[in-house]
Amino acid sequence: MGAGPSYGFFCSFLVEYLGESGFNLEELKIGGYRVETTLDRRITEHAKQAVEAQAPKNTPGVANTMAVVRPGKNAHEVVALVANRDYGLKQEEFQTQFDLPSGVENKFGTGSVYKIFTAAAALEKGIGIDTVIPSPNTYTSKVFKGGARSCPATGEPDTRWYCLSNHNDRYPPQMPLKQALATSPNTAFVILEEKTGVDAVVDMASRLGMRRTMATNIAGVRPTPKAPRDLRLSQAQYYASNANASFTLGPAPSSTLELANVAATIMSGGTWCKPTPVRRVLDRNGRPVELAKPPCEQAVPEKLADALAVGLSEDAKGTGSSSNAARKAGWTRPMMGKTGTTEEYKSAAYVGATPDYAGAVQVFNDGTSPKGICIGSGPPRLCSEGNIYGGTVPAATWFDTMVKVHDGLPEKPLPEVEDRYRHGDTRMSVPDVVGTDVTRASAVLRQAGHQVTTVSVSSPRPRGTVVAQSRKGASLQAAPVTLSVSSGPAAPTTPPPDLASSTAVPPPPDPGRPAAAPPR
Structure with missing residues (x-):
């Protein structure tokens, strides 16, 4: 197989892979x-045509x-x-020898x-894809520091x-976590990150497939002891050690191939395997x-991966962030998907998978001007x-x-979701106490580890009955709960007397005022 315009990046990755395997x-x-390679010429041609149709090579x-x-x-x-570029040495023809689709090249x-x-870390901690999470328009964390000048001071x-x-x-x-994954409110995921901890999220990125990516530094290259301070650390070290909340918003360099492999891990029931271009190697005889290669491993429980796949299944439907692209292409199959866009629009991405194939697309600035x-x-x-978004070109x-x-x-359908991962771990839930007596309701909630406060509200329900509660269902940790307690029906008001049937005698007219004019 020659390394032509469509196959050059694959061949470069193949040579690198064989070198890592002992050759x-x-x-x-x-x-x-x-x-014998795993390359599929038909799929490669379709992908090559698509990347160039959306962004011509020049x-x-x-x-x-x-x-x-x-x-x-x-x-x-x-x-x-x-890639929309060709692999080669002729820069004037928009060729490159950077491993754009396989390396950590989206900086x-x-x-x-x-x-x-x-989301995966939160599922592991106990919530479900139907768990309702806050998504305020703005949010100031009192857990994470390092905010911009416009953020409140910590003291x-x-x-x-x-x-x-x-x-x-x-x-x-x-909104439910499933809806949050489809519509992507930033605040919701920083709030989740507060509950899981940044360490758990960073670790999950490596486990699901971003292993080479997380081993590079925040410039996307291998850390060296002589580099400036932050560049001596891997991304995993940098984000975890600084408790950097921005990690969930994906600001760091990444590999398109590893993103595709994350989707493959999820669609494989949580089984991670190193992405391989080799089916087998035969000697001259x-x-x-x-080949020297790491074994596949169970990165997350199968039922968690299944739930995550279903949790990501709304992105291409309804008001999901890739729904317009899906409709335009005539896509109707069950799938998982997620869009991404960086803050200054210098890159955007899309990750998606079916049980048959997983794929990722990254569109990014590969020029010399950071625009x-x-x-x-x-x-x-x-x-x-x-103004690019993950739901557009990617x-x-x-x-x-x-x-x-x-x-x-x-x-092929997506997998079934186990109740634990749909509704959350009942051992970590806020019990539903609406309709019960406030004394009993408070005891149940406190026994489950939650702080309870009450407010009195007028209600037709009997006095002392809980008519509403501020939260219920899965929770990542003990949570404060406010109970709205009925004070009983409002007291009836005394109606005004019926003057027509009254026997009272009206007072005489005031001699100091003129008599009222007759009606006209």
């Missing part, structure tokens, strides 16, 4: 080995990359690695795609609380050669601000590819 380049050249400063992986519990086979981050890891020198807002003010004040990316009235372009690229890839395949 050197000279052995590959003269050893007489036969390498688009200055805008890279469009895609990776497609086949899920499985014994292997995650890489079937396509493409600006994936945006809200990383909310997947926060410590030069330190501010972490504060943020949603993309717009049209979000409801609370036709004997199989054993945002604008869309509309022609191909994507660099601009002073930016999602359109994904659906354009995957509609063709899945053509002729039987439609």
Whole structure:
């Protein structure tokens, strides 16, 4: 197989993978080995056409990359690695030797795609995909520090609380986790991150598949002892040690291939496998050669992964953030998906999967000028601000590819969700006490570890009956609960006397005033 325009990135990844598996380049050249790869030419051609249709290869400063992986519990086979650029040495023809789809080459981050890891960590801690979580328009954390100058001061020198807002003010004040994954309110996931801790979210990113990515530093390269202070740390060390709440918003460098492999892990019942371009290697005598590679592992419980897949299933439906792209492509199959956009619009991403294929698309600035990316009235372009979103070029690229890839395949459903992961762990829930006596209700809640306060409200229910409570259902930790307690029906008011039937004599007219004029 030659490394032509469509296959160059795959071949580069293949050589790198074989090197990591114990081969050197000279052995590959003269050893007489036969390498059978996992590359699918048909899928690669579809993906290559899609990335170039959305962002032509001669688009200055805008890279469009895609990776497609086949899920499985014994292997995650890489079937396509493409970019709108061609692999090669001729820069004037927009060729590159950077591993755009497989390396940690998007230096600006994936945006809200990383909310997947926060959701997974929260599921592990006890909530369910139907658990209602707060999603205020603005939020100031009293757990995380390191906020911008516009955020409230903590009282410590030069330190501010972490504060943020949603993309717009049209979000409801609370919503189920499943809806939050589809519509992506920023505040909801920082609130979840407070409950899980940043460490758990960072760890989940590595477990589900971002292993090479998390081993690089915040510049997207391998840490070295002589680098400036923060660049000596891996991303895992940097975000965990600083309790950096922005991690859930995906601001750090990332790999398109590893994002696709995250989706493959979720669709494989939580089984992580190192993404492989090799099916088998034979020596000159036709004997199989054993490759040095890590075994697959159960990254998260299968039922958690199943719930996460279903929790991510609304993104392409209704008002989900990729629904427009899905409708335009004619997509109707069950799937999981998540969009992402970085704060300054320098990159955007889309991750999606079916039981058959997992794929990721990242669109990012690969030029020398750190500008945002604008869309509309022609191909994507660099601009002073930016307006690209994960639901635009990235999602359109994904659906354009995957509609063709899945053509002729039987439609497969998503897995069933276990009750524990749908409604949350009942051992960590806030009991529903509406309708019970306040004394008993308070005792039940306190026994479950919750703080209770009461407010009196007028109600037709008997005095002392709980008529409402501030929260119920799954909770990540003991939570304060306010009970609205009936004070009984309001006392009846005395009606005014009926003057027509009254025997009272009206007072005589006031001699100091003129008599009233007769009616006209």
